[in-house]
Amino acid sequence: MDQDDLNALKASELKMMCKERGLRVSGTKSELIGRLMENQHQIENGPINESLDAAVDALLERHGKKETKKIKTYPEPTQKDDEIPIEAELLEEPGPTISTTETELMLFDDDSPPVTPASKKKPRPQGADQGPADHPLKEKTTKKEKSPKKSDPVSATTFRVTRIQVAAGLTVALLISAGLWFFLQRDTSFTAQPIRYGDSVDFSIQQSEINVEGDDMVSIIRDSLSPSSFDQVCSEVDVDISGTGSVSIDRGTDSDTAFPSDLDHRGAFSVKDAYGRTSLAVKQVITHDLDLDLQGKTWRENGIECSNAGWSLPENNLIISTDSYRHISDKSVLRTDTSLSFEDSDGESIDAVLTTFGTSVMPGLGAISPLLSIPLLPMDLEEFFEDTVLHEGASSDTDDVWTWTVKKERNDPVHGYVYPISISHDEIESCFGYLRMELLVTPNSPWPLKQTADIRLDKSLATSQCNVFASAISDAALPEGRLDVRVDMTVTDRTRGDNVVNWYDDYESKPSPGDDRPTSAGKKEWASHMPDESLERVNLEEIVSCMRTSYPASDASVALDGGGYIWEATHPLGTKDWNISWVDTEDNSGWIHLSYTDGECTIVKSGNYPEESVNWDKSAIPRTLTLEYLENRLFNQGRYDYVDEVFSLSYSSLEENMGYRALSGEAEDISDFLSSELSTGVVSFTAEREWTESNKDHTFNVAIDATNARAIGWFQVTTESGS
Numbered sequence: 001m002d003q004d005d006l007n008a009l010k011a012s013e014l015k016m017m018c019k020e021r022g023l024r025v026s027g028t029k030s031e032l033i034g035r036l037m038e039n040q041h042q043i044e045n046g047p048i049n050e051s052l053d054a055a056v057d058a059l060l061e062r063h064g065k066k067e068t069k070k071i072k073t074y075p076e077p078t079q080k081d082d083e084i085p086i087e088a089e090l091l092e093e094p095g096p097t098i099s100t101t102e103t104e105l106m107l108f109d110d111d112s113p114p115v116t117p118a119s120k121k122k123p124r125p126q127g128a129d130q131g132p133a134d135h136p137l138k139e140k141t142t143k144k145e146k147s148p149k150k151s152d153p154v155s156a157t158t159f160r161v162t163r164i165q166v167a168a169g170l171t172v173a174l175l176i177s178a179g180l181w182f183f184l185q186r187d188t189s190f191t192a193q194p195i196r197y198g199d200s201v202d203f204s205i206q207q208s209e210i211n212v213e214g215d216d217m218v219s220i221i222r223d224s225l226s227p228s229s230f231d232q233v234c235s236e237v238d239v240d241i242s243g244t245g246s247v248s249i250d251r252g253t254d255s256d257t258a259f260p261s262d263l264d265h266r267g268a269f270s271v272k273d274a275y276g277r278t279s280l281a282v283k284q285v286i287t288h289d290l291d292l293d294l295q296g297k298t299w300r301e302n303g304i305e306c307s308n309a310g311w312s313l314p315e316n317n318l319i320i321s322t323d324s325y326r327h328i329s330d331k332s333v334l335r336t337d338t339s340l341s342f343e344d345s346d347g348e349s350i351d352a353v354l355t356t357f358g359t360s361v362m363p364g365l366g367a368i369s370p371l372l373s374i375p376l377l378p379m380d381l382e383e384f385f386e387d388t389v390l391h392e393g394a395s396s397d398t399d400d401v402w403t404w405t406v407k408k409e410r411n412d413p414v415h416g417y418v419y420p421i422s423i424s425h426d427e428i429e430s431c432f433g434y435l436r437m438e439l440l441v442t443p444n445s446p447w448p449l450k451q452t453a454d455i456r457l458d459k460s461l462a463t464s465q466c467n468v469f470a471s472a473i474s475d476a477a478l479p480e481g482r483l484d485v486r487v488d489m490t491v492t493d494r495t496r497g498d499n500v501v502n503w504y505d506d507y508e509s510k511p512s513p514g515d516d517r518p519t520s521a522g523k524k525e526w527a528s529h530m531p532d533e534s535l536e537r538v539n540l541e542e543i544v545s546c547m548r549t550s551y552p553a554s555d556a557s558v559a560l561d562g563g564g565y566i567w568e569a570t571h572p573l574g575t576k577d578w579n580i581s582w583v584d585t586e587d588n589s590g591w592i593h594l595s596y597t598d599g600e601c602t603i604v605k606s607g608n609y610p611e612e613s614v615n616w617d618k619s620a621i622p623r624t625l626t627l628e629y630l631e632n633r634l635f636n637q638g639r640y641d642y643v644d645e646v647f648s649l650s651y652s653s654l655e656e657n658m659g660y661r662a663l664s665g666e667a668e669d670i671s672d673f674l675s676s677e678l679s680t681g682v683v684s685f686t687a688e689r690e691w692t693e694s695n696k697d698h699t700f701n702v703a704i705d706a707t708n709a710r711a712i713g714w715f716q717v718t719t720e721s722g723s
Helices: 003-008 011-020 029-045 050-062 163-185 215-225 260-265 366-372 381-385 426-431 468-477 540-550 555-561 627-635 641-647 670-674
Strands: 086-089 158-161 200-213 233-249 269-272 278-299 306-327 333-343 349-356 402-406 410-412 416-425 433-441 450-457 482-495 565-572 577-583 589-597 600-608 655-663 682-693 696-705 711-720
Touching: 003 029, 011 029, 200 215, 200 278, 215 233, 233 306, 233 482, 269 333, 278 333, 416 426, 426 433, 540 555, 540 565, 540 577, 540 589, 540 600, 555 577, 555 589, 555 600, 627 641, 627 655, 627 682, 627 696, 641 682, 641 711
Parallel strands: none
Antiparallel strands: 086 158, 200 233, 200 482, 233 278, 269 278, 278 306, 306 333, 333 349, 349 711, 402 416, 410 416, 416 433, 433 450, 450 482, 565 577, 565 655, 577 589, 589 600, 655 682, 682 696, 696 711
């Protein structure tokens, strides 16, 4: 090939040529061409070794050289033996064929190519990298001689070729034949690639949207972003989404592990778990930089009814970064740290940081919330498919909740050879809408190269096939209204890491199940409130005893005397005050603010909650640890670095409280422990701090399970002062 022929090839094809010739395959296209030209020059001008001559003779003999009738050689005294030309006749016949018994070496021109398997388009060998490199090498033809007259049944043109050219042509033919054989023999099945330290993908999100109808649904977004422009949103919200993102498995260094014994698992990170113990985890980092165009409806002037008037807020920006830590010994989520920054089109901004320990982070949707994280990042194929062998026609088992099918491999114009996979969630289809996904996957990536997620949540769509469990989730956790989410995600760049993550490996410093955890002996039954027993401050026993003695006719005292209890109590730190909320056996509820001085208490304020705000259910309240124990564990033992940092700050407009809440039923996420929407069965110890810094208002909340001292999580919200 000359340089023009090489220029016409793709870089991937040049790399394949370099690889076949034992040359380096790295570098730019021009470097690859230069490398090939230099190699060709060395071959054509250097001595031909005996092995090459022997190979050429063997190839010629295999293709009938000894029986060739029309090929004659004419030695020229002035030429070397390896440059002896071969005179051949170029034959042109309609519909020619070549068999193993052919006695002539026939070279056909471009108008009449021989019909052989090698002339067909060859599929990609299994296991090759995706993209342009997957295409087989194209066979280049020499410039055609002047065409003979077409009136002649057989016309011939004489030209000269050297032994090297014949050898090169036969070698290319054999390479193509070998590639075709490899394709026919290959196993097209594969299993999902395991995650490696250093793996990463960048992706783009385009033509995606979220549509929310119904004020109960809208309130999830409105309440989570308040205070912001979303405070005026009601009934309907439409969000157009575009932007970029990335997923990576960070490779930790030796300094990222706390114990020398953990260096056997290089790449992992030492991280504090829900009990403040150091555990070894794999760190995944997810980022999103999204542009949001918003429109919908807003309130009437009375602030109660939603009007038909529309609003539009274009050019909003949302930046999210999430660090997720999964325990290397069992793949469970130990901890998730998320930072969020939202700036609306008016320039108003809200920033938040959120840390959770093995719980979902989307408030208001409970058990449904993990499903809604699916559109936001590429699917972990190994986690979803595990060791299932994927091939054309592979599908899920009939009793699986997820239904999926692998379709025929195809050549995508952007990503090369890929397998399309369709996925849907059966229980959602039966109970409250649908969750459908379309993936393009390759054997060489742990994430899809393209992912389209289409979700609708609307419990009015429930069918008779909805089972009891899914129906209960729908009724309890899913608000009235409809939520539609469609996100199209395409990988724009990807990097493979080095060492594979060794999941399910134990490590020497791993905490045992009982390490640094309270025993059942520390739990106590409730009387009329959660036990406190602190000796360092005015405790809850003192304030309740004083109230019942000094104000026996108060609604709070009457409720407690009649079998009621205190479901929430808050103590402003640094004071002798308590603000307690009560409920009686008839589901009446209220609150009372008491101040305690020199053994006497004073009612600062009191009031009642609306009817049916709280339900009495004392039998559902479990035995708990004491407030004094949980307070010391959170503030005084250096377990949670960020909590220590927040409560050591000294800024103006400071307010800080600690206390507890009793919730009926099971809490699904951190918002349930901190919100005012009550159910039964869970008690949490809580602490809160508010302060102002650099014209920004900050609010911080942390919650701990009062039954086992396990941290649920914390979040901090930052807004412009006065907003």
